Amino acid sequence: MSARWAYSVERNRMSAAARKPKQASLSVGAQYIAAAAVWGSSFLFIKIAVQGISPAQVVLGRLVGGAVLLALIMVLTRRRWPRGARTWLHLFAIGILMCVAPFLMFSWAAQYLPSGLSSIFNATTPIATMLIALAVLPEERLTRIKTMAMLTAAGGVVLVLGPWRFLADLEDANLLAQLACLGATTCYGLGFTYTRKFFRAHDYDSTTIAASQIGAGALVIIVLTPFIGRDPVNLSISIVVSVILLGAVGTGLAYIWYTNVINAWGATVASTVTYLTPIGGVILGVLVLHERIQWNELVGGTIVILAVLISQGRLKLPSIIRARASNKTAFPR
Numbered sequence: 001m002s003a004r005w006a007y008s009v010e011r012n013r014m015s016a017a018a019r020k021p022k023q024a025s026l027s028v029g030a031q032y033i034a035a036a037a038v039w040g041s042s043f044l045f046i047k048i049a050v051q052g053i054s055p056a057q058v059v060l061g062r063l064v065g066g067a068v069l070l071a072l073i074m075v076l077t078r079r080r081w082p083r084g085a086r087t088w089l090h091l092f093a094i095g096i097l098m099c100v101a102p103f104l105m106f107s108w109a110a111q112y113l114p115s116g117l118s119s120i121f122n123a124t125t126p127i128a129t130m131l132i133a134l135a136v137l138p139e140e141r142l143t144r145i146k147t148m149a150m151l152t153a154a155g156g157v158v159l160v161l162g163p164w165r166f167l168a169d170l171e172d173a174n175l176l177a178q179l180a181c182l183g184a185t186t187c188y189g190l191g192f193t194y195t196r197k198f199f200r201a202h203d204y205d206s207t208t209i210a211a212s213q214i215g216a217g218a219l220v221i222i223v224l225t226p227f228i229g230r231d232p233v234n235l236s237i238s239i240v241v242s243v244i245l246l247g248a249v250g251t252g253l254a255y256i257w258y259t260n261v262i263n264a265w266g267a268t269v270a271s272t273v274t275y276l277t278p279i280g281g282v283i284l285g286v287l288v289l290h291e292r293i294q295w296n297e298l299v300g301g302t303i304v305i306l307a308v309l310i311s312q313g314r315l316k317l318p319s320i321i322r323a324r325a326s327n328k329t330a331f332p333r
Helices: 010-018 021-049 055-076 085-109 115-122 125-136 144-161 173-199 206-228 237-265 267-275 277-289 295-311 319-325
Strands: none
Touching (some): 021 055, 021 085, 021 115, 021 237, 021 267, 021 277, 055 085, 055 206, 055 237, 085 115, 085 206, 115 144, 115 277, 115 295, 125 144, 125 173, 125 295, 144 295, 206 237, 277 295
16 A cells, blocks of 8 residues: 555655654654554454444545544644645545545455455555556556566466365355455556656645545545445444554554655655565464465465565566566567
8 A cells, every 4th residue: 555655755755854864764764664564454453343344334434534633634734735626536536546445345355355365465556556557657668577577476466366266166255355355456556546647746745635535535435335334333342443543543644654754765665665564464364363374375475575576676686587688678558
């Protein structure tokens, strides 16, 4: 989830240069770890929440909680909300793509999948973003290394899915839930690309865009809930706490922490938080919910993460492979 904000706030990075190096490093490092921990645990909170309320109700609590906190931050920091009907139409589209639709899909999938497995699927977000950006952003280019990484990641996803387990029953809800997770990451890819395409020319900072899109998403789910979220509610302390943490912390504070990391360290380093969240998600699922992760899920998830690292240039291939790939740096669009 985190990569979708990185480029929108990269231009603010230089403003952090005046901070005291040692103090800033400690503070920013703590926020980096906190954001990774919160986002890694979000799938655990979703899994707990759907035991007593419907997926739509989970999303309602999450988005309303995040919207209230970010709106309060907007007021306290005296930020100005975006203006213009066209701008708000874009913000509502982004709110649906980046909040309402993927949150609903992940929450629905949590009824059938271990939380750790959902966090593994979330790691495919950078690949989905890259594929969509290649199709709609002229500046994106497909190199041989990126192509190889995408094909490898696709193989990792197939391994995680474990299609051999569903040959006996093609209507298995488990398979549909895994496909819903992939649908959610595709929405993230669409939303991130949409944001880059339509908001890079504006001077709104990332906090303003986040508060606006989450607020727009909250309005959408408020309208939808009477139609899709009328299931009986069975609340417990753990469910209430999970929804509060998902909203106020996971959709509110964690975003602020991550923005500070981007401003201090830059988008390239900050976006590595994406690769820590599946680790935390799997560990928490095993320790707290006693979930069992299959060998193909761990191996496939590792392949996906390695492929993403290679595609973004953060993991170097052996020199002989790089030399062959450099013969042609890009394919025609």
